Amino acid sequence: MEKREYLDLYHQMVVIRRLEERSAELYQQGKIGGFLHLYIGQEAVSTGLISVRRPEDRIITAYRDHGVAINCGLSAREVMAELLGKVTGCSRGKGGSMHLADVKKNFWGGHAIVGAHLPIAAGLALGDVYQNNKAVTVCMFGDGATNIGYFHEALNLSKVWNLPVLWVCENNQYGMGTAVERASAVSEMRQKADGYGMKSEAVNGMNVIEVREVSARLYEEIRNGSGPQFLEVITYRFRGHSMGDPERYRSSEEVKTWLENDPIGIYHRYLLEHQIASEEELQEQIRLAEEEINDAVAFAEASPEPPAEELFQHIYVEG
Amino acid sequence: MARITMREAISQALWEEMERDPSVFILGEEVGVWGGTYAVTKGFYDHFGPERVRDTPIAEAVIIGAAIGAALTGLRPIAELMTINFAFSAMDHIVNQAAKLHYMFGGQMILPLVIRAVGGGGRQLGATHSQTPDAVFAHFPGLKVVAPGTPADAKGLLKAAIRSQDPVLFIEHATLYQTRGEVPEGDYIVPLGKSTIQREGRHVTIVTYSKMLEISTKAADQLAKEGIEVEIVDLRSLRPLDMAPVLESFKKTNRAVIVEEGWKSYGVGAEVASRIYEEAFDYVDAPIKRVAQAEVPLPYNRTLEQMALPQVEDVIKAVKEVL
Known part of the structure; x- marks a missing residue:
């Protein structure tokens, strides 16, 4: 990897962190409505995973999607504008936080019904098989989604039809406020892939380089016809499930232990220790990220509300 | 053909x-x-x-x-x-x-x-x-x-x-x-979202679709023998719902029966009747009637099942009630 690429990963992670921190502020100011699920603590997962995808590879995820959108190449401007419900947002202000997408960048959303996007991911991969595209569909979901029927129907079909899907379970230890062991019959999510005869492995989701390396290998195996595979990424969300979460289900000691494992901090030290970048260079990336987010907020706030006629647009393509 | x-x-x-x-x-x-x-x-x-x-x-x-x-x-x-x-x-x-x-x-x-x-x-x-x-x-x-x-x-x-x-x-x-x-053979397209008049008549309008078109047609055949001319509008599409032929027919007959196989409550008939009242109230000469399935989970027994489903006689009865 070139130095520029190392710095770019760092930049993306910091952009996501700042985007989320600013979103939380804007939410508290009442400028962002609805639900807001922050990606803070999980930045290394999507940054590592998506950094090795090819343009033809499709990405689809659940509602904790801001970071994924940034990693897929959406601008902080169009993400922030969507959060503020503006017509300049990536979904024209009609989707909101949970429904970011840009199909031109092969980012297929942002889906808010737990597990319901997994069957759709199987279909995206089926579309590629049917059209002889050598592409991989990467489907991200939380540990909570492995307990719903859609998950099982989708994994089963992907194996029966040998679809090129990388199933990525972000195990952040909690489905909303319910700890994994209180909701799942098995403690490791990857065990569920065994039931479908599917190859699986786990990776430390707090280390962007580890996620990236495992992902690169899995993309190539799937691209070369291995069939679907399952990757469990062990991670943690530093904030509540969504804004307004009282967090009665976990101790401050537990949160503190994970905070010491901050994925940005880990990567920051890695870059210094391996003399890939200097402290000044990393500070410069932080400064650029902050500028980018300031610009995004200014853009979003200055953007117009959707015009009234937008209400009845896009119900159908025809008629 | x-x-x-x-x-x-x-x-x-x-x-x-x-x-x-x-x-x-x-x-x-x-x-x-x-x-x-x-x-x-x-x-x-x-x-x-x-x-x-x-x-x-x-x-x-x-x-x-x-x-x-x-x-x-x-x-x-x-x-x-x-x-x-x-x-x-x-x-x-x-x-x-x-x-x-x-x-x-x-x-x-x-x-x-x-x-x-x-x-x-x-x-x-x-x-x-x-x-x-x-x-x-x-x-x-x-x-x-x-x-x-x-x-x-x-x-x-x-x-x-x-x-x-x-x-x-x-x-x-x-x-x-x-x-x-x-x-018709080969490329034959019927546009989505377009209702159509399947049978012309001047005394009463029946609005229906799918299987109930068959039931309604049989009813209309029998009523014709008694001199009652039924116009039948086939919705074909439920969404988008094309009310134009329904309203046009109703403005001519001033009476309507809506026949659907599903349950009456919150059903297709409720929607169509409301729209007629909203858009053609001045043309209403009699309360609009709905013929629909009895409000029960459909039973297995043949006699009970047929009792629950709309029959030709039910349609004839409803037509005579609005005349």
């Missing part, structure tokens, strides 16, 4: 569209090797092959979900639900995904998807396999819902549905598969 069955008309539309467009393919339970549980896709598997006629597990959510995903990549999947009663297992994917993705992502996602589903009662299949829940699906903006009553409309509407850029739920009635009618 050939006189063929509804089953043959649907089969013909599927076959011709698959021959015409390689992006059209079929997926569903027993659509391939078996040839379709209602034999609609008989011979397709051998002709088009396993890639284009895909047998699925019995797993409705992933059948519809996968069809949505494939449609997003630019294909034109036709997902078959063995019966519309199984659509409830795929409810999220039909009403929460297919009906919403285009709008919710600001128009960037396009789903040229057809869901074929067989519905209707009258075959002693018991409460879970005999429903006519068309109104449930027609409730959701973003989905197009059609339900043909004649073989010609079945062919023309199915071709239109397959060529449409929008998700379409295409509801077939199991007891109409053997119904015969004149069907």
Whole structure:
């Protein structure tokens, strides 16, 4: 990897962190409505995973999607504008936080019904098989989604039809406020892939380089016809499930232990220790990220509300 | 024009569209090797092959979900639900995904998807396999819902549905598969969202669709012998709902009976009657009547089942009540 690429990963992670921190502020100011699920603590997962995808590879995820959108190449401007419900947002202000997408960048959303996007991911991969595209569909979901029927129907079909899907379970230890062991019959999510005869492995989701390396290998195996595979990424969300979460289900000691494992901090030290970048260079990336987010907020706030006629647009393509 | 069955008309539309467009393919339970549980896709598997006629597990959510995903990549999947009663297992994917993705992502996602589903009662299949829940699906903006009553409309509407850029739920009635009618050969398209006058008359308007078109026509034949001329409007599409022919007919007859197979409460008849009252109140000469299924889970026993379903006599009685 070139130095520029190392710095770019760092930049993306910091952009996501700042985007989320600013979103939380804007939410508290009442400028962002609805639900807001922050990606803070999980930045290394999507940054590592998506950094090795090819343009033809499709990405689809659940509602904790801001970071994924940034990693897929959406601008902080169009993400922030969507959060503020503006017509300049990536979904024209009609989707909101949970429904970011840009199909031109092969980012297929942002889906808010737990597990319901997994069957759709199987279909995206089926579309590629049917059209002889050598592409991989990467489907991200939380540990909570492995307990719903859609998950099982989708994994089963992907194996029966040998679809090129990388199933990525972000195990952040909690489905909303319910700890994994209180909701799942098995403690490791990857065990569920065994039931479908599917190859699986786990990776430390707090280390962007580890996620990236495992992902690169899995993309190539799937691209070369291995069939679907399952990757469990062990991670943690530093904030509540969504804004307004009282967090009665976990101790401050537990949160503190994970905070010491901050994925940005880990990567920051890695870059210094391996003399890939200097402290000044990393500070410069932080400064650029902050500028980018300031610009995004200014853009979003200055953007117009959707015009009234937008209400009845896009119900159908025809008629 | 050939006189063929509804089953043959649907089969013909599927076959011709698959021959015409390689992006059209079929997926569903027993659509391939078996040839379709209602034999609609008989011979397709051998002709088009396993890639284009895909047998699925019995797993409705992933059948519809996968069809949505494939449609997003630019294909034109036709997902078959063995019966519309199984659509409830795929409810999220039909009403929460297919009906919403285009709008919710600001128009960037396009789903040229057809869901074929067989519905209707009258075959002693018991409460879970005999429903006519068309109104449930027609409730959701973003989905197009059609339900043909004649073989010609079945062919023309199915071709239109397959060529449409929008998700379409295409509801077939199991007891109409053997119904015969004149069907134009080759490219015959009936536009989605257009009601039509199936029979002209001047005394009363019957608004109906699907299987109840047959029942209503029989009633009209009998009433004609008594000198009562019934005009029948076939809705064909429930969403978008085309009220123009209904209103035009009503303004002529000033009386209407709405005949549907589903339950009366919150149903198609409720919607159509309201719209007539809203848009043609000054033309109302008698309260509008609805003929619909008794409000019970449909029983297995043949006599009880037939008691619950709308019959020719029920329609005749309702017509005489509004005259």
